[in-house]
Amino acid sequence: MPGSRRTQRLLQILAPLAVAVVFVAGWQAIVMWKEIPPYLVPSPGLVAHTLYADRTLLLGSLGVTMSIALVALALATTLGVSIALVFVQSRWIEMSLFPYAILLQVTPIVAIAPLIIIWVHDTRVALILCAAVVAVFPVISNTTLGLRSVDSGLLNFFRLSRATRWQTLWRLRVPSALPYFFGGLRIASGLALIGAVVAEFVAGTGGQGAGLAYQILLSGIQLNIPRLFAALVLIAGAGVAMFAATVAVSRLALARWHESELRHDVDR
Amino acid sequence: MKQPGAAEAPIVDIVRVGKTFDNRTHALSDVTLSVRRGEFLALVGPSGCGKSTLLSLIAGLDRPSTGRLSWWGRPFAETGGAGRRIAFVFQAPTLMPWARVDTNVRLPLTLAGMPRTVADQRVNGALARVHLAPFAHHLPRQLSGGMQMRASIARALVTEPDLLLMDEPFGALDEFTRQRLDSELLALWSAQRMTIVFVTHSIQEAVFLSSRVAVMAAHPGRILDTWTIDAPYPRSDAFRVSPTFVQHAARLSASVAAAGADALPIED
Numbered sequence: 001m002p003g004s005r006r007t008q009r010l011l012q013i014l015a016p017l018a019v020a021v022v023f024v025a026g027w028q029a030i031v032m033w034k035e036i037p038p039y040l041v042p043s044p045g046l047v048a049h050t051l052y053a054d055r056t057l058l059l060g061s062l063g064v065t066m067s068i069a070l071v072a073l074a075l076a077t078t079l080g081v082s083i084a085l086v087f088v089q090s091r092w093i094e095m096s097l098f099p100y101a102i103l104l105q106v107t108p109i110v111a112i113a114p115l116i117i118i119w120v121h122d123t124r125v126a127l128i129l130c131a132a133v134v135a136v137f138p139v140i141s142n143t144t145l146g147l148r149s150v151d152s153g154l155l156n157f158f159r160l161s162r163a164t165r166w167q168t169l170w171r172l173r174v175p176s177a178l179p180y181f182f183g184g185l186r187i188a189s190g191l192a193l194i195g196a197v198v199a200e201f202v203a204g205t206g207g208q209g210a211g212l213a214y215q216i217l218l219s220g221i222q223l224n225i226p227r228l229f230a231a232l233v234l235i236a237g238a239g240v241a242m243f244a245a246t247v248a249v250s251r252l253a254l255a256r257w258h259e260s261e262l263r264h265d266v267d268r
Numbered sequence: 269m270k271q272p273g274a275a276e277a278p279i280v281d282i283v284r285v286g287k288t289f290d291n292r293t294h295a296l297s298d299v300t301l302s303v304r305r306g307e308f309l310a311l312v313g314p315s316g317c318g319k320s321t322l323l324s325l326i327a328g329l330d331r332p333s334t335g336r337l338s339w340w341g342r343p344f345a346e347t348g349g350a351g352r353r354i355a356f357v358f359q360a361p362t363l364m365p366w367a368r369v370d371t372n373v374r375l376p377l378t379l380a381g382m383p384r385t386v387a388d389q390r391v392n393g394a395l396a397r398v399h400l401a402p403f404a405h406h407l408p409r410q411l412s413g414g415m416q417m418r419a420s421i422a423r424a425l426v427t428e429p430d431l432l433l434m435d436e437p438f439g440a441l442d443e444f445t446r447q448r449l450d451s452e453l454l455a456l457w458s459a460q461r462m463t464i465v466f467v468t469h470s471i472q473e474a475v476f477l478s479s480r481v482a483v484m485a486a487h488p489g490r491i492l493d494t495w496t497i498d499a500p501y502p503r504s505d506a507f508r509v510s511p512t513f514v515q516h517a518a519r520l521s522a523s524v525a526a527a528g529a530d531a532l533p534i535e536d
Binding site: 160 | 367378
């Protein structure tokens, strides 16, 4: 059927949009009809208004939280890939160290954060560290898995061709690991944001460098529920944006890596 | 037409070789076999007869438990595996899925550190010989199974090997493609003056291709019988229905049946 794929794609966008419209309209209707006070549940209209009225404050906080999450993601990626590269050098290294990577993963960040905040004087750095601790595990485990998930026939061929360890790593393991790595990055992007927000809750830093978590905390205490909702909307939006960005980057990078040689052959 | 294997020094000399693996699998016992210069030797036998083990011993990938092997009259200890121009073609094409066909074919030369310009000439030559020149810039997944196998053969030819080891290379292909590749392989063999050791399950393929055939039996893996297929080259499709073909196929069939009589289905 011609055009059925376009219809499909259109539906993919329209269907969730319809749900959103129905949900927001229903929310607005119930709040107005039942006359629910805004300190319990603010109407969507009021949330939108607050978002606009407090835009300087909220966008500033969004910038703080986002920058912490992004730096933490970059740190987690660098660290995670480096650790994975060390792990695949020998089974012994991996066996000795992997349990500690898991230990780091299963210990709740809320429990570790106070320690990190005490030890690291600069709050911003402490928050970045907390978020990175949360985000690093999927990068380590996925990249390690990817570097090991090499076609055994190709590995045999490299061995037969007397390839060096470095050649096998660079020409075989790294390209094989890329799809796995990007899968890990996708999970890590969400975790970095969660880590940044949770750590900020624990730290409770206010003033100049206050992030969205602090705005939520403060709004809760002041019963400024519309602003709390507005901050929530921004955090959710930031999470979706980060996820979408990593999906786009991975699609771009994989397409480039796997087909870059169609255009110009990069060799070293 | 050439007279294969006529009174020339053997390329590989296998004398009373046995191989027992760490798990006490007795893979090979008392195997004596010479690979003669310029011949097309087919190894035929039931699963578990140690064909692949014998092939990896010849490739120098593995060392024998007893007996001795020599290449061009020199033992392994002397040559250390270096300088022997041996290429391997596996049952699967084992191409790098992220790299173009020409990059895949260039791989052994890249790993050996050959300058790009020299390597490219060889790559183009090898691709032309397997009729893949127009597909040099394609990715493996854009090729059919038969074409991927040709790319795999081109990757073996690019090193200009003296000895080509093939482990059931066309086993996974359909009969039409297989017969066509058989004919192409024979043409390459004549043109390149290579020596080929070819492992196969197919009696038809062994008789059609080889100048000499070795039948192996299992438990333990040993050579039951070897004889010359005294049909002249080049062999056309008409050879497949000639009395000579039928006669050799019958003998090979009986020999394989005898070899398989005491064979239990155990992994190769």
